[in-house]
Amino acid sequence: MNCIDYRRLITSDPSHVGAEGLRHRLACSSCASFAVEMQQFDTKLRQAMMIEPPRDLESRVMLAASGRSTTRRRWLAVAATLVLAVGGVVTVLNSYSLEQLPDHVIKHLYHEANLLVPVSTELVPAPRLRQVLKRTGVELSEDVDEVIHAGVCYFRGHLVPHLVVLSADGPVTVMLLPDEKVDETMPIDEDGFHGVIVPVKGGSIAIIGSGNYPEQIERQFVQAVEWQT
């Protein structure tokens, strides 16, 4: 194999040059350098090709699998009416017990582990926050401070807002759960996470951090949250 053949081969298929190609590489330092360059180029190619899916795509797929939606084009319409429909319909929720709620919250935190160490402390603009909440049938009667992430997650058969709020002790997760009716405050104290699930107007809010309990954040959300169901 000569240099031209080798370079053509490695440009086509850098990972499979075969025994003959390998022998040429060992004998030719110039082609060995070329091979390293091609492998570095392929590493960058893979990096460039990997595009993170939208954060809510997984939730949408799970929702669709539960039989309530089909495609993205229908998604917005379905999402807007879903919460209204849920009140009168027997849903997957029935298969989840209330006792498991704290465990499921912790499990969800691990599932969204990247949010526990936010890469940015940039605040979510108020219109974006309102938009996210509206999609799940939630409103805030007054502004809340320091929200650095607002997304929609599939949780126990429902789409719910998952927020991250910055506190003096680090990020605090706030999950607004209009469909989880709890009779009294449920403490969460597991794996270094401290928080509560508090009953609010027929639904509940889960507030969890890893530092001191963020009472101020609880007060803000308990006062401001309004369910639109």
Add this chain to the structure above:
Amino acid sequence: MPKHFQFEALVRSVLPELHSYALWLSRDPHLAEDLVQESLLRAWRSLHTLREAGAAKSWLMMIIRREHARYYERQRPVPMDIQAVDFPEALLTHRDEDPEIAELRRAIFELAQDYREPLVLQVLLGYSTKEIAEIMDVSQGAVLTRLFRARKQLQKKLATEDEIAQK
């Protein structure tokens, strides 16, 4: 394991690569999401027949490919002028990313479909040239030629961008 959790694990394991593949195939973020969702719903319906995520990924990739082809069959006649499609800024979402990666992404976007798809199948999904030839129904030699030209075009494009930046 309950079917719901089994499916959730499958979705999580294949979603990033499948979504990227659908995006590079269609060059349309919205269509890509529909293709992924549709293929995963089929997986949900046939979950009992799937044994491992690796096999599921190949199967899902083929569904995406077929659905994508069907979509364009329904849309005919559509001029496939590669310059006519604007680069979706949604592909540049990584704030702290190397600018070279962003340029490379633009360059991949502008590659002709015949060059872009085998490259994505090889680099992103790890298929061999023989497997790509079977998927695309062309000879292995044709795949090697397309891969060679695809990389050369990308390198040339990046070199040109560098020259422009240095001027």
